[in-house]
Amino acid sequence: MTRLLLRGRVLSFLDEPQSLDDTSSYAYFEDGEVEIADGRVVSIGPFDGAQDAGTRIIDHRPHLIMAGFIDPHIHFPQMQVIGSYAAALLEWLNTYTFVEEQKFGDARHCARIASRFFDELIRHGTTTAAAYCSVHAQSVDAFFTEAAKRDMLVLGGKVMMDRNAPPGLLDTAQAGYDDSKRLIDTWHGKGRARYAITPRFAITSSPAQLEAAAALAAEFPDCHIQTHVSENLAEIEYARELYPDAPDYMGIYERYGLLGPRTLLGHCIHLTHREVEVVAGTRSVAVFCPTSNLFIGSGLFDYDRLHARGARIAVATDVGGGSSYSLLRTLDEGYKVLQLRGQRLNPLRSFYHATLGNARALGLEGSIGALVPGAAADLVVLDARATPQMALRHETISALAQELFLLQTCGDDRAVVETYVAGRPMKSALPQSGT
Numbered sequence: 001m002t003r004l005l006l007r008g009r010v011l012s013f014l015d016e017p018q019s020l021d022d023t024s025s026y027a028y029f030e031d032g033e034v035e036i037a038d039g040r041v042v043s044i045g046p047f048d049g050a051q052d053a054g055t056r057i058i059d060h061r062p063h064l065i066m067a068g069f070i071d072p073h074i075h076f077p078q079m080q081v082i083g084s085y086a087a088a089l090l091e092w093l094n095t096y097t098f099v100e101e102q103k104f105g106d107a108r109h110c111a112r113i114a115s116r117f118f119d120e121l122i123r124h125g126t127t128t129a130a131a132y133c134s135v136h137a138q139s140v141d142a143f144f145t146e147a148a149k150r151d152m153l154v155l156g157g158k159v160m161m162d163r164n165a166p167p168g169l170l171d172t173a174q175a176g177y178d179d180s181k182r183l184i185d186t187w188h189g190k191g192r193a194r195y196a197i198t199p200r201f202a203i204t205s206s207p208a209q210l211e212a213a214a215a216l217a218a219e220f221p222d223c224h225i226q227t228h229v230s231e232n233l234a235e236i237e238y239a240r241e242l243y244p245d246a247p248d249y250m251g252i253y254e255r256y257g258l259l260g261p262r263t264l265l266g267h268c269i270h271l272t273h274r275e276v277e278v279v280a281g282t283r284s285v286a287v288f289c290p291t292s293n294l295f296i297g298s299g300l301f302d303y304d305r306l307h308a309r310g311a312r313i314a315v316a317t318d319v320g321g322g323s324s325y326s327l328l329r330t331l332d333e334g335y336k337v338l339q340l341r342g343q344r345l346n347p348l349r350s351f352y353h354a355t356l357g358n359a360r361a362l363g364l365e366g367s368i369g370a371l372v373p374g375a376a377a378d379l380v381v382l383d384a385r386a387t388p389q390m391a392l393r394h395e396t397i398s399a400l401a402q403e404l405f406l407l408q409t410c411g412d413d414r415a416v417v418e419t420y421v422a423g424r425p426m427k428s429a430l431p432q433s434g435t
């Protein structure tokens with residue numbers, strides 16, 4: 001049995017922090033250790049000098065060691081869409097995104113981008129992602145093949161879309177069902193892969209396709225479902241025109257039986273009172289994507305309103321509408337969105353979301369998101385002095401929460417010293433640049 005011991009400042013969340021001084025919500029060891037065997041966490045605690053002769057020790061002091069970041073909403077075929085100049089969502093989709101995603105009809109392109117995609121996740125400290133692939137089944141094969149090479153726990157699925165997009169991006173209700181089912185049979189539960197049934201959104205799925213997605217969800221109840229809802233006002237209006245019998249946008253997915261504890265609902269910005277109640281009541285997850293919401297100009301997520309109703313909330317990048325792979329950048333922009341709403345997202349709560357909170361949102365608590373015995377040794381090592389200005393600012397810091405806030409406000413991939421997946425250091429093994 002290979003044993004590894006990481007020494008450093010160890011932080012792991014136990015529960016959702018209720019305030020900035022809620023010390024019961026996390027475990028923290030100033031001179032701590034994470035003991036790892038066979039890719040899993042054995043224990044965490046204060047550093048204990050007495051070790052077995054066979055144990056390899058890696059000293060990460062003075063850096064912070066915590067569970068790897070989890071990104072519960074990202075688009076793998078949109079790496080080359082980031083930074084596309086558009087007035088709003090539908091223009092952004094039609095002008096750039098739907099053009100770019102057609103390239104995934106080429107299997108070599110799928111393989112190249114998949115490799116680069118996982119490099120970026122690792123570089124930014126993300127060890128698990130729930131991704132939208134393109135409409136092409138081969139994009140899903142490329143995605144899971146590349147994740148398997150790195151032994152990463154990922155969720156993903158082929159987008160089902162049978163209307164309102166270029167012909168090269170359309171399936172049909174039947175083909176979307178058949179392809180998704182074949183991909184579930186091939187990938188779901190294979191190693192660390194998990195399939196997410198992925199009707200892109202109501203605008204690009206006909207009623208027959210939403211029915212097909214619901215049929216898949218009934219056949220494969222342990223698969224996740226991921227879609228978009230209520231991101232942009234013109235999108236909402238269009239969706240409502242397409243489904244005139246639904247009470248509201250959320251009501252479309254509700255009517256087709258697509259809501260539930262495994263459903264990830266990207267954006268959830270402009271919700272009615274009824275829609276908030278439906279999200280909360282079905283235990284679906286509202287996924288807050290701040291860099292995307294700001295970049296595309298979609299709107300300001302109402303965290304407190306959803307939270308007050310008991311809705312489950314996750315925080316994600318939404319690359320390539322989102323402008324960074326970094327959960328640190330994402331938390332920073334999330335903080336600013338809530339500032340504009342007169343709401344507070346304290347740094348403990350932020351880092352809880354990026355780790356244990358997102359693991360809970362995915363129903364994966366115990367496997368990822370916290371350094372508990374038996375969990376995967378998916379970890380990130382963070383340096384709050386990563387740049388000269390961060391180092392200077394760090395001189396004035398005296399508390400853990402302040403350090404986390406500095407990391408989220410000024411940090412990016414440069415603050416990620418190492419990323420471990422199943423106990424293996426992955427970031428230091430990355431190629432420095434690639435083509």
Ligand code: GUN
Pocket residue numbers: 075089093097200201228231292318321322
């Ligand atoms: N709505 C439907 N598809 C997409 C997408 O790819 N990105 C975003 N941000 N919203 C969407």
Ligand code: ZN
Pocket residue numbers: 073074075228266318321
């Ligand atoms: Zn999205």
